[in-house]
Amino acid sequence: MTDQTSDVHGIRAHRPPKAEFTVYFAIIFLAALPLAATAWLLAMVRQGTLNTKGPIARAWSQARIITPMIFSA
Numbered sequence: 001m002t003d004q005t006s007d008v009h010g011i012r013a014h015r016p017p018k019a020e021f022t023v024y025f026a027i028i029f030l031a032a033l034p035l036a037a038t039a040w041l042l043a044m045v046r047q048g049t050l051n052t053k054g055p056i057a058r059a060w061s062q063a064r065i066i067t068p069m070i071f072s073a
Contacts, residue, residue, distance in 0.1 A: 024070060029063040036062065 017025070036058035043052045053061075
């Protein structure tokens with residue numbers, strides 16, 4: 001009987017990002033920055049507070065979501 005509880009083949013080692021990933025990340029980040037700034041400004045006006053996530057954090061989050069999608073396709 002085999003042990004099905006320890007799946008060592010599904011574990012990935014942490015590797016530093018490759019240059020291609022970094023280039024794509026930078027391009028997506030720069031493209032998302034104006035849109036994130038607009039969304040931040042609208043959220044600030046609607047809520048009347050600066051407690052929302054800033055434009056750089058918003059653009060960074062979007063780039064972190066989109067870039068791996070490109071490489072997994």
